[in-house]
Amino acid sequence: MLGRTAQLRYDAPFLIDTGGYSSHSVSLADAILFALTVVVAWFISSSVCQYFRLRHFDGPLLAKVSNLWLFASVNGGRSYLDFWQATQKYGTIARVGLNDLVTDDPAFVKHMCNVKTEYRRSSWYDGMRFNPTSNNCLSTRDEIAHSALRSKMAAGYAGRDVDNIEPKIDNNIREFMRLLARYADTRTFVDLGRKVQYFTLDVISDIAYGAPFGFVETDTDVYEYIKTTEKNLPMVMVVTVFPWLLTLLNSPILKGLLPSTKDRLGFGRIMSIAKDVAAERFKPDAKDERDMLASFIRHGLTQTESESEILLQIAAGSDTTASAIRSTMLQMCSNPGILYKLRREIACADIAGDIISDSEARKLPYLQAVIKEGLRIFPPIAGLMSKEVPPQGDIWKGVFIPGGTRVGYSIWAITRREDIWGADALEFRPERWLHTLPEKVKEMESTLDLIFSYGRWLCLGRTIALIELNKVFVELIRRFDFTVCHPEKPWKVFNHGVFSQSQLWMHVTRTKEGD
């Protein structure tokens, strides 16, 4: 009968009016099953398509059919070793995810990152938003916006119109030396891993905010910054694998899990300090300072941009330099011959003040070799930092890479290539920088520089990091002797893009100069 009204069943909200010939109702369970089937079918078909897009690249089986290999690797804190092994086993461009490749070819990295490149930052960088609601220079993927931001900060980072970068670093070194002297005098073991991080956090907050946070002075994890960032870093890396998580985390339900300026401790507390510092600088009667932030503002950085960039300075400028100091110190303290040569060079050097100046340190060849070798053997940032292939695709050494593919690089693998560093590439040997032909040294230096990325995305803080390194080793080793407490397991290491190295227990005593 035409026009018959179908009877509603309580378990059948989805009713099909068949016009009276027959009626079929679909239960809620059927609907969910149908939706799930659609999702699974879509997932499988898109995975199959993705698999075929990059099937000419070899990699671990799981990485060819899903992103689970990549997820497990970055979440496990040892991705730097996994990426290295992948390039060794599967070739110079290896597949590590459905849409992810990793390379150990320095020429390819330069091709991807040069200033005229058509490659762009990939969705990997969405994970770099330290403040989930706004971008910073590192997380900005739009190239026009990124170049504009960089140009506002280039002078400040290069120290061109800033008066006090070196004196501020010197003050923080003095405070750091006082702290270590207390441990030496009380014969207490010291976790050098943590104390170095206190030092780099104070340096960077002094440069970025105008005053050190006070980690070294109080000898504590101020605002529990280190504790909370170590807890949150794995999540940051997971977002680099699954960028859609960021949208989920920003949803009203999950937003509470993210740091906020209302927090009393952790990264949220640092966000609120950054907000206050920026607000102070934008008051109508604000003083005209001569520090980095003032330089950024003079070159057009807005108040909101300033808040984000202060946070980026802290996040990008502390763990990186800390990792370089910790790993080089561990290598030196485990190689008495190297330590002896460096001490001899320092003893003969012309050092005018109580802290060596950057220009004095640059004239010490063995020190420079130690710094380079330390950065090579333990590059501080080992995340993929993937760039996206331009839409039309690209051909590298005869192999086609489809547009939209994310290509990252394994800096750990690059700094261990035997064709560049020699058969003893795994050894910490500063002499490799000194007794080598100039052309070879040039090749080594330009390859090592990739630890700071390259071209369009070259690290803005490179100069500051190198000033810190030029000073800190000289001051540490001329004042103190260090003995590693547990040489068989000297530290605890995790990598979540940057390294967390703690429990580096040392016994510290004063040298004659340190008395």
Ligand code: HEM
């Ligand atoms: C040894 C220490 C350091 C290393 C190895 C290092 C390495 C890097 C790398 C690999 C990048 C990523 C570039 C890319 O997207 O491809 C980067 C970006 C950046 N770094 Fe560093 N960094 C160090 C120290 C510092 C310091 C001390 C600061 C701040 C004072 C800093 C500030 C920045 C900034 C602002 C960016 C973003 C640049 C941009 O997006 O254009 N870095 N760094």
